[in-house]
Amino acid sequence: MPRKHQSEDSILRKIATSSQSSQGQRPGHSVALGIGDDAALFRAKPGHEIILTCDWFLEATHFLRDKHPPDAVGWKCLARALSDVAAMGGTPRCFLLSLALPETHTGRWLDRFLGGLRRASRKFQCRLAGGDTTRRDEILINITVVGEVRARRAALRSGARADDILYVSGRLGEAELGLQILRRSKGRASNKNPLTRKHLYPEPRLALGQWLVKKGLVTAMMDLSDGLSSDVPRLCAASAVGARLEKAKIPQVQTPDVALKYGHDLMQLALHGGDDYELLFTVPPRKAKLLPKSFRGVRLTPIGKITRKRELLVLEENGRARHLIPGGWDPFR
């Protein structure tokens, strides 16, 4: 049963206890002051820049109260914000949690949410440093992640040059198909299906992003959150270049029977499916041979190249080129 009439302070204490966040000064750790004061204090490493990113995770927009297990909501709200740190090649340090909850959700739901959040926080070594809570009929979450990267080393969207090779990590469209399976299932989702798991428990490509930046292999990088067809144009616009993708090379979902069963085309899923949190990056041709076929079990696939001409084309299997039309997720469309 949910515990009623909890005060804001008692909810904050529950969150602080769950995260085992420090309540005072702890020398040697980057979070010098955690939950419980007006603000958190963070000590940056010398010679490093601080990465700052924030992300909405809202009921009905980003997750469904009756479909998404609270544990997955906790995991995913942090994991997707961490994906932006991965896209810069950075290392996560700490995060702030802003949480608005109905009073009915301050008991068991909150406990399970904090469980998923804690697992992601430990796995990706990103510690809860503070936040804000309030009461609301709908569940609203906002996460701010603070990371670090060596000064002037961050991978930006704006560095792609003509002839660079465009790569993606993983397979595209899996999370979207997972969401479709979830939507049509009765009640809450099972964690057993790898597609729903990819949707519920995305893994930000932190190690890959750090490795690519450390080795100096990438000229530009971003994460794929809204779908390839929406995100490639963003990278190209920031770099003032175009791109030509080869459709046949785009790594798709490996279970065509499942996609078919749910009435989905594999290529449409790969082009327009959101929430994959894979990395999209560009590598100069002379460095491409240094790139392995996979990194820690995640495949790295060249899917096309950057062009001087600011045009976005997809080369069809029949050799014809078509314009790439953004069809990924846009909340204002």
Add this chain to the structure above:
Amino acid sequence: MPRKHQSEDSILRKIATSSQSSQGQRPGHSVALGIGDDAALFRAKPGHEIILTCDWFLEATHFLRDKHPPDAVGWKCLARALSDVAAMGGTPRCFLLSLALPETHTGRWLDRFLGGLRRASRKFQCRLAGGDTTRRDEILINITVVGEVRARRAALRSGARADDILYVSGRLGEAELGLQILRRSKGRASNKNPLTRKHLYPEPRLALGQWLVKKGLVTAMMDLSDGLSSDVPRLCAASAVGARLEKAKIPQVQTPDVALKYGHDLMQLALHGGDDYELLFTVPPRKAKLLPKSFRGVRLTPIGKITRKRELLVLEENGRARHLIPGGWDPFR
């Protein structure tokens, strides 16, 4: 008329243009990379700690769409988050804006909101560095502020000691009375009444907080956001001390006739009114003589003292002591 069917990217461009945020590397400024990439990059000053704080500002909970001018919503969402930086004695550097909006509000409302936000951003020298936007039926705002303070110099809540003198800045209850006037007024608020202005356009006490910390005058500090009766217990709990307030000394609203007209008791307003964003701080007795009566036009008033015994008392004008009962704003009550 609101412009319809704007994409997320075009709204981001509008926000970026309004804030005149940098789109690339700008050496010498603490924000190395602003809006337009996966994350922002920030360069910390050597020998400093980074202050991190975030705040909800939600329609119906924190402001009313038909009562609060969009310009005031923009100003206040940033000003109240900056108040947490003031409470640490820090200097604001940059902020992230998470904004969820109905499509009908992406035109004129957004322009005016951004106008108020820009004015606060300039006045308090805190630059927009990034954020996240999405569509939503209700207006939801979350602000993360990043500030700086010299290492190990931040004023915490936990430093108050027995016999320290408890001070507040300004007058308490003004913002609450301003809100009551606003609620009963027809249509949107006028900016002419100083009470509604204090509610709509709070001024975070940044210069005061910085000065108190620089001069080494305070042992503990926090900002008054939920009301004196809720916030004194928080400071005392963090410091493991008690306090004895003198009711007669608490600086009240100076317009008793206005309070009376709206059926409010001045002392109730001063004790329990929220949203004042004044500073509450403790000063060792031997340093109290170094404190001026006012700082840049803001009065500084001793209202009581810290006690070893962990008890919160209010000394009535008749000499009797009563327990201080938290009656400030708590969203979960």
